[in-house]
Amino acid sequence: MLNSGDIVEVDLGTPIGSEAGLRRPAVIVTAAGVLRGSPNVVQVVPLTRTIRSSGAEVYVEPDEENQLSAPSAAQCQHVRSVSVDRLIATRGMVGPALLAEIREVLGLLLDL
Secondary structure, eight states: OTTTEEEEEEEEOOEEEEEEOOEEEEEEEEEEEHTTOSSSSEEEEEESSSOOOOOOOEEEOOTTTOOOSSOOEEEEEGGGEGGGGGEEEEEEEEEHHHHHHHHHHHHHHOOO
C-alpha cells in the first residue's frame, strides 16, 4: 500500500519542453484518505539532483529513511497525476516534516 510521503520510482514518459520526465524518483503527495481507497491515479512531485535556488522546490538531503543517493530537490512546480501503473518501486520516504514543507509549497503554487 502506498503512503503519503513515500518516494517511488516512476516512469513519467518522454518530457516536452521543460517538463520533468523519464524514470526518476518522486514523492507521493496524495492524501492518506484517498490512498486508503487504492486509487488508480495518484499525485506525485518529481525529484531532481539539479539543485536550483527556487521557491518552488524543496531541498531533500539523502538519508537512510529516503534511500536517495544524492542531494535532491522536490520539484513542486511539476506536480502531476499519474496512473499507479507508472509506479515501478518504492524507495523510501521523506518523513512528515519534509512532506509538510512540500505540501506548503504546493499550496502556495496552487493558491490553496
